[in-house]
């Protein structure tokens with residue numbers, strides 16, 4: 001996978017609408033016995049595996065992923081995909097880890113395509129050989145999102161702790177050759193924000209049609225490395241100015257999405273477009289999640305697709321109902337006029353920064369904990385741009401994951 005968390009979050013912050021190529025009827029399917037207040041999910045994200053050959057320091061996978069590397073079987077994934085479609089989901093994403101590590105990816109894509117989903121693959125590119133992309137095309141895969149870590153080989157390879165830059169460049173060419181829309185995703189942070197111009201030039205040279213420049217969201221490994229990854233306000237301002245200048249220069253030739261890190265805003269993003277509103281993720285081990293970072297919230301039991309149907313999970317489970325709607329909100333969200341715009345922000349961020357997932361996301365200027373966010377940003381500004389800070393980056397690896405899991409106990 002890669003940078004997918006920010007990209008997905010950015011997408012989900014938009015109003016829900018049918019993705020291109022998706023029949024609208026699919027969005028309207030609703031089981032008869034269900035409360036009309038709860039719409040069916042629109043997106044089903046299958047996080048096929050947490051295994052990945054890369055070691056990104058901002059990876060959004062759970063930091064303790066190595067304690068549970070169980071994966072659903074092919075038959076179980078097929079069942080999930082069929083149930084998701086019956087429930088009304090119209091878009092099916094395959095991510096991970098690296099979804100190409102699953103030999104059954106083509107079979108799962110083919111079933112998704114047969115059922116009428118719009119299918120997309122979110123990949124680091126590792127494993128996307130020509131025979132593989134040809135098979136995926138034949139299976140009906142609609143869309144591929146490829147991640148790069150930077151425009152330079154040195155930084156790309158440093159940030160992923162692998163030598164993958166040349167391989168990714170070859171994969172980018174294959175994606176064009178197989179006539180897919182070229183969607184490139186680069187996660188931004190202190191180490192590469194000053195390279196935005198070169199990243200855009202690289203994207204243009206590759207014939208990219210859609211470039212997602214997603215500033216790091218501080219969950220998972222990004223949170224562990226926050227002090228090292230957080231840019232300065234000045235860096236961010238410069239990068240945004242570069243993006244705007246290029247947008248003017250090249251118009252629609254390359255569409256650039258620049259997702260500002262919410263620590264630098266004073267209103268939170270509408271995380272997941274609201275909990276249990278449009279998005280249903282199934283983790284590699286079969287746990288169903290209203291957001292891919294939701295497992296960071298302690299004392300919550302997440303339902304499992306081998307024990308309950310997706311319909312029961314979506315409509316009736318405690319986990320999906322816990323932060324649905326607005327009845328759970330405390331002040332200041334409860335009486336806030338914007339509560340249906342941003343749904344109180346991100347539950348995982350509220351937990352990480354205030355210790356209570358039911359609090360307002362402290363990114364919000366109205367939150368009593370907003371000063372914590374301001375302090376973190378100030379500390380980042382004081383730190384020397386381009387240097388890692390006191391701690392070295394902690395790269396995602398099985399050994400580091402086990403260490404972090406032990407430390408959590």
Ligand code: SF4
Pocket residue numbers: 001002003004052053054055056058059060061096097098124396
């Ligand atoms: S290590 Fe990198 S490529 Fe692999 S899943 Fe994490 S973010 Fe994606």
Ligand code: SF4
Pocket residue numbers: 267268332333334336337338339340342343344345360361364365366367
């Ligand atoms: S108080 Fe809550 S609902 Fe209002 S803007 Fe802030 S986070 Fe959003």
